[in-house]
Amino acid sequence: MDTQTPNVSSTMRGLERLCDASAAVGACVLMAVALMTTTSVIGRAFLSHPILGDVELVQLGGAIVVASFLPYTQFRGANIVVDFFTTGASAATQRRMDAFGILLYTLTLALVTWRVAVGGIDIYAAQERSMLMDLPLWIPYLLMLPGLALCVLIGAAQFIACIAPREAA
Secondary structure, three states, X not given: OOOOOOOOOHHHHHHHHHHHHHHHHXXXXXXXXXXXXXXXXXXXXXXXXXXXXXXXXXXXXXXHHHHHHHHHHHHOOOOOOOOOOOOOOOHHHHHHHHHHHHHHHXXXXXXXXXXXXXXXXXXXXXXXXXXXXXXXXHHHHHHHHHHHHHHHHHHHHHHHHHHOOOOOO
């Protein structure tokens, strides 16, 4: 049991576990990309033999990494917040503005998720492949979708929690 957040709903605990798993996947991909980059640089410097297509792999892996880390960042509230104009506002006003920001973020991520899905379908239908390694380009799109969709779910849950009536203390 989590002793720090005893009143957290089981839905939020489930979303937290999913975003932790998504971040772990992103970390594994990031480590693989870093190891491959290091190997390629060493191969280029000392053996005059870099890994063919290393830049392609970094690009494709980077997209997957970012999509995998977004849910963790959103769940933890670690996105950049500019609160210069709201520091003097009441708690209720700040909560409404936070809810509006979460709503905008969630709607934007929903749009991005939809477009990545459509793009992946189109790329699959066209059988597009990477230039050097001849990798099917729809695979990174597919691997980005779980993280993006999870981010949308987390944003929706946070928006609902933000606009829910508060109990009197």
